[in-house]
Amino acid sequence: MAREVESILVGVDVSKAELVIARNDTDQIETIQNNVTAIRRWLKSIPSGSKVAMEATGIYHRQLARRAHEAGHELFLLDAYKLSHYRDGIGTRAKTDLADARLILRYLSRELDELKPWVPPHDAFYRVQSLMRRRAALVQTRVALSQSLKDLPGLKQVARQLDQHIHRIEQLIARRIKETLVEVGWYADAQRCDAIEGVGELTSMSLANTFHRGRFKSSDAFIAYLGMDVRVRDSGTQRGRRKLTKKGDPELRRLLYNAAMAARKTAAWKGLYDTYVSQGLKPIQALVKLARKLARIAFALMQNQAIYQPKTGS
Template sequence: MAMQVARSIVGIDVAKAELVIHFQGRTLTIENTPQAIKRWLKSLPCSCEIAIEATGTYHMAVIELAHAKGHHIYVIDASRLSSYRKGTGGRAKTDASDAQLLARHLQREKEDLRRWSPPPKAYRTLQTLLRRRAALIKARTMIQQSLSGEKVLKANLTKLISQINSLDTLIQKHLRNTVREAGLCDQVKRCKGLEGVGDLTAYALVMAFLRGDFRNSDAFVAFLGMDVHVKDSGTRTGKRKLTKKGDSETRRLLYCAAMAACKSARWMGVYQGYLDRGLAKTQALVILARKLVRIAFALMKNRSDYVSSPAS
């Protein structure tokens, strides 16, 4: 019987400019650049297990380079790490302590963690474009609200908004091209068959579906952060709220889709039923958005077309 060899555990806290690394009881800091990362990776033993906190896009270079070298990567959600810190009685939060905590978390909780694997190229492109567009639209709204009352700026504001709209059009063109080049047009079409789901929401749903082999619709809902966090104790029923673990722009698009779907003949009665039960409008729309997600998952999983029928 072959003896299993324990893999070396590494914890990495990420910032835009630097990486703080905990390895074999020691902590070191390197620049967060491909050149520095490649030099550091040469010093590691083969097949290390690396825990790293998700931080926007700043962690992508190190996980991609480390994965290419054959190391096993575990990306830890920031909220999960924060809860783990509290559970261990940690009183300090520094880059060095976080790197050490990541290594400890991986060493003790590895069985419950999922190993990172590179997403398809189309996933990364769609995600980046959707996030860039969201930032652009948010900026447009802020500018319009801030400057629309200034008459002396009206002409310049109109020109600026026109330029922003041109950028939005360009981003949406790149989204369509990415979908076409990746052979995802049929999946997008299936999602768009759903009431309230337009191009952007369909792109977001297909993007999320690309990320993993989800066991069922519950797993897909959880990936999007639309599952419910339950906090009950004894006879006390805690307040339910979304976990919000997934991509925030996808959730926003799905909420907008639910706002449109609730006005359709298919979903109007269902939506009103939730309101009649005493749910707030936001709660009802979130539930409706979750129903749309489950149907979209089934359509993409089975590669079947949507047939509208009275909702149950």
């Protein structure tokens, strides 16, 4: 009877061109090209059911993550911020690909029980997220150009035309986002969110896309994924400053903040906003708290497949 091969722990440092790999069953470091052929060949060389950890690095980790998950291995995407502080905490001075691969392996070995396995999202999630970010970049560019050119004599008409062209592209991107959500059956959830006072179409579509990123156990988990949960740092009688973790998509947080700015002017939410301010919160803090409230309501609507009942005011 053949002896069953035990699974191993693997730490991978990811870059655009290559993957540097550390394993717990050998002191040797392996380097392979970051392409489909090399990844598939390497995955066949490790025992089934192995646990593979890597740092989320833009888009460069996605190929390995998806292929490893398809091959039946457990995947763990590590937070770059936490990993950096872990490096400082254990006194590692070197910052090289080789050192990082070993650092990731060490983190996986010691923190495995606290880590949550990664589950790949639907391809539509990445498509919509990418479109949202490109639209945000266009908005920033349009505003910057408008401010830069408005005082130049003789360019007013040209600047207006440029602004209109960029705005047209923004609209086309928004239409493509909607088409993608309709295609995968997520647009109904966007419509649920769109019914909330202050929440516009883009914000609702981004909320629906994020909701379908994975299974969230509660609204707290959803808020944490958005990076809108609060980091608390208290010690003894010292009460530290509360800050948002800001771990999620910055564009969705911006959209939710804008939604809160619109919502505070409505009869439905003006009373709650005023209550936050009367409790001692600064206007920005009150808006963030209101944005978090809107996100929780959106989550509840999508989670329960419910229809929003408009508020009549406080």
